[in-house]
Amino acid sequence: MQTSPNERPDEWALALLKQQQPLLDVRAPSEFQLGQLPNSFNAPILNDEERAQVGTAYKQHGHDAAVALGHRLVSGETKAMRIAAWQDFCHANPEAFIMCWRGGQRSELAQQWLAEAGLTHKRVPGGFKTLRKTCLQILDDPRKNWWLVSGRTGSAKTVLIQTLRQSVDLEGLANHRGSAFGRRLTPQPTPVTFENALAVRYLQHGFESLIVEDESRTIGRIGLPLAWHAQMQQAPIALVEATLEERVEHIHKEYVQDALVEYAAAKLPETDLQAHYEGAVHRIKRRLGGVRVAELTQKIQQAFSHQGDHRDWISYLLREYYDPMYDFQLQRKADRVQFRGSRQEVQAFLMEQP
Numbered sequence: 001m002q003t004s005p006n007e008r009p010d011e012w013a014l015a016l017l018k019q020q021q022p023l024l025d026v027r028a029p030s031e032f033q034l035g036q037l038p039n040s041f042n043a044p045i046l047n048d049e050e051r052a053q054v055g056t057a058y059k060q061h062g063h064d065a066a067v068a069l070g071h072r073l074v075s076g077e078t079k080a081m082r083i084a085a086w087q088d089f090c091h092a093n094p095e096a097f098i099m100c101w102r103g104g105q106r107s108e109l110a111q112q113w114l115a116e117a118g119l120t121h122k123r124v125p126g127g128f129k130t131l132r133k134t135c136l137q138i139l140d141d142p143r144k145n146w147w148l149v150s151g152r153t154g155s156a157k158t159v160l161i162q163t164l165r166q167s168v169d170l171e172g173l174a175n176h177r178g179s180a181f182g183r184r185l186t187p188q189p190t191p192v193t194f195e196n197a198l199a200v201r202y203l204q205h206g207f208e209s210l211i212v213e214d215e216s217r218t219i220g221r222i223g224l225p226l227a228w229h230a231q232m233q234q235a236p237i238a239l240v241e242a243t244l245e246e247r248v249e250h251i252h253k254e255y256v257q258d259a260l261v262e263y264a265a266a267k268l269p270e271t272d273l274q275a276h277y278e279g280a281v282h283r284i285k286r287r288l289g290g291v292r293v294a295e296l297t298q299k300i301q302q303a304f305s306h307q308g309d310h311r312d313w314i315s316y317l318l319r320e321y322y323d324p325m326y327d328f329q330l331q332r333k334a335d336r337v338q339f340r341g342s343r344q345e346v347q348a349f350l351m352e353q354p
Contacts, residue, residue, distance in 0.1 A: 013134040016124070018203045022093035024086060024121070026100050026110045027128065035192025037131060038200050040099070043085040045074065045106045074158050076187065083113050090119050103127035127273035132192070135199035139225040142202065146231050147350060149331070150337075151240030153179065154247025154314075154321040157213050160343050164350055167211040173197050176220030178213070179195070179322075181255060181280040181289045184221060185266055209353040237333065238350055239340035248315050274304040284321065292320050 011235050025032055028051045032042040046054060050073045058066035061083035074082065090096050098114070098121050107123045114121055125130065149157050149167075158177070161167045171178050175188045189197065200211075213239070224232075234241050242250075255277075270331035277300050285293045296316055302308030330337075338347050 008111075010130070010134065011347070013131055014138075014203065016140075016238070017131060017134060018104045020204075022089075023124070023126070024089055024093075024096050024098045024110070026086075026098065026106050031101065033190070035132065035190055035196065035303050037128070037135075037196050039087050041093075043082065043089060044243065045082060045100075045110055046287060047071065049165055050074065053336075061158050083117055086110060086114055087119060088119060090114065097122050097124045097130075097173055099124040100127050102129050102236055111263055132196065135196045138199040138203055139195060140227050142203070142210070143228055143232050145208055145210055145353070146235035147211045147353060148214045148232055148235040148237045148336075149211060149240065149346065149350070150214035150237045150350060151242065151326055152326050152331075154248060154251045155242045156238040156250045156343055157240055158349075159250075159348055161211065161213050163347060164211050166205075166207040166209045166350070166353060168205065169196070170198075170212055170215055170224070172200065172221040172223065174222040177254075178215055178219045178221065181277060183280075185268075188220050188222055195225065198225070198228075205313060207354065209350075211350055211353070216268075235336070236338040237329075238346045240343050240346050242343065244315065244318065245291050246310050247318060250316075252311055255275065255314070270304060271346060273298060287325075292305040296320070 016081055017037075020039040025036065025040045026045040027042070028044050029042060029045055029047050030048045032040075032044075035040070044051075048068070053073065054066045054070045057069045061131070075335045095206070098107045098111050100110075103124055103126045107127060111123050147166075149161060152156050158169065158171055161169050162172070171182075173189075174194055175184055175186060176182050177184070200272060212232065215224065215232065216226060259273055260270060263270065274289075278297055281293055281296050281300070288296065296313055299308060299313035299316055303313055304312040339346065341349070
């Protein structure tokens with residue numbers, strides 16, 4: 001979906017997104033999984049199979065036949081159960097809006113059935129499609145004074161970002177740590193869901209400055225909006241400086257200690273985490289080369305078999321892979337570094353930005 005550069009988003013849509021009004025999304029589960037909005041709850045009027053049948057009836061026999069089939073499929077106990085689910089959500093969220101794909105027949109019917117059950121709720125005009133278009137318009141126009149937090153891998157940049165009220169945590173929204181080793185146990189959102197969440201977060205951002213972490217074009221499999229990536233390529237940089245030992249300890253805590261707790265809570269064995277890290281080494285093998293791949297893999301295996309220290313492979317990975325790559329990239333943007341210091345010093349500097 002593309003937006004016109006001269007087209008202004010509707011004020012009502014901006015207000016609804018900014019206030020994060022609860023949304024009763026009656027689209028089919030597959031539609032919801034492809035893209036959703038923050039604060040939305042999926043309780044479909046037609047499930048995927050039913051929607052497919054209605055679609056086939058529409059193509060073969062027209063609108064009236066499709067509507068009639070829909071009413072037959074969702075009747076009796078099925079209809080009562082779906083209305084009950086809507087009622088539960090609406091009782092818990094009295095200000096909820098009802099939404100389907102285009103604000104058409106599905107949301108209108110849900111609104112009617114709820115009204116018959118004694119609950120009056122507004123529909124989203126234009127449905128998900130209009131709110132999605134508004135989100136894209138928001139992302140296409142990132143007017144702020146940007147600051148980029150940069151630093152070598154392990155400098156705890158994300159921790160710093162999370163302490164700053166003017167920041168947007170891109171990795172948090174993308175549910176990924178932003179490196180080959182950074183995948184989390186829970187899946188990343190779809191690109192549409194990520195962009196919608198980012199647009200809402202930006203819309204709620206009430207400061208002149210916008211502070212984000214220095215990221216590549218993609219975070220895991222999620223691509224940043226082109227306008228945001230362009231802004232990041234020219235924003236001034238606040239550079240976090242940390243020793244190798246400090247960075248190793250930070251990565252050890254996050255990628256080993258915390259990760260093992262997370263895997264244990266999910267009832268997954270340590271060998272799964274080991275396999276994840278060995279797989280990450282394989283994904284960067286072309287840059288590492290065969291000798292370093294073998295040595296790094298051996299260090300990981302020794303650490304997980306308790307014959308070595310995890311800090312050994314972390315330090316090796318930083319020295320042999322991440323630091324040389326970072327130093328090369330920093331040379332290309334050294335003129336944009338406006339401040340440098342420890343994490344605490346960078347934090348104090350950025351907190352003073354309006």
